[in-house]
Amino acid sequence: MAIGKGFSLSDVVNGAIGNFPGNCMGYMNPGASGSGYIATMKLSVDKVDMTGLDPGAGGIVSYDRCEKDDAYIGQINMGTASSFCGVNGALWGLHLAVAPSIKDGSLEPLFTYPGPSYPPDEKLPAQGIVPVYPVWPLLDAAERLFGRVDKTGDGETDLRRFPPLPGAHVICANKDASGMGPGFYWSAIGIAIADDRETQSNLFIEDCGLDSNSGSHAAAEATLLTHLQSVAKSMVLCGQDQDATYTSIYIGGKFIWTRKDEWGCSLACAPYVVLAEDAVEAFPQPATLLDLTIGEWEDAVGLPPLPPAPADLDVGGIGVRPEQQA
DSSP, rough: HHHHHHHHHHHHHTTOOSSSOOEEEEOOOOTTTSSEEEEOOOOOOOEOOTTTTTTTHHHHHHHHHHHHSSOOOOOOOOEEESSSOOOEEEEBTTTTBBOOOTTTOOOSEEEEETTTSSSOOOOOOOTEEEEESSHHHHOOOOHHEEEEEEEEEEEEEESSSBBBBBTTTEEEEEEEEEEEEEEEEEEEEEEEESSOOTTTEEEEEEEEEOSSOOOOOHHHHHHHHHHHHHHHHHHHHHHHHHHEEEEEEEEEEEEEEEEETTTEEEEEEHHHHHHBBTTTTSSSSGGGGGGOOOHHHHHHHTTTOOOOOOOOOTTTSSSSSSSGGG
């Protein structure tokens, strides 16, 4: 097939720059440098005390908090798309501004498909055993592109960098779940990497829901692991249906304990953007980012390291922090 012939990753990145200095824009907004786009990955959970709020308001506030948390994509008009990063797309943290643990091969799998956690008669896919890596390096890369707004004891700390322009229309592969507690609201996201990017798309899958059965963080984590294993299997099956070969998967999930008087929300999404002009002005061409790590990009742009995000004891997860690597 000649679908992607002549459309290299350099073409993608050079054609994925927007026309705003300090903000990314949504893909297909006018003024971009070409027909490329940059996919990013974001995973958030949050909640709101329902005192003085009705269910509609609780759903709105909790969802907006999820958009604001972690990689900041607040104040956007989010459009929903299906879940692929294709021939004219590149994934931030994997193809460009690469996460160091991915570039140097030190990232260890969370599990494999098939593996010990699957039934013993699970059929081996044609491509062989597929390693399933933690998604945290890709979530971290998106945070380092867009920046964060952290909740602190004194209010909020603004650490935004190149977030989408306020009010921009941003297409995202996304899914969410929300409602009253008690229970654990959870979100999961994965991307399956295609063997041949010139003829096949990488596949995103987002999954969200409420775990009302688990009585502890440990139990919620075990339930979430089962979800992640199911998602990994589904990705391989989707590849077989599309005649696409996925040779690796990055996956992870978060959950938040939501009390009976709280409205919880979980969000998994992959915003498709074009980059801010100032995010690439230090380079002779934007495609230089294909040769750099995320830290080298920060140094070139003059960005100080992001501090660790404040801890939230109500939030747990799998594959979303460095200590959950293996």
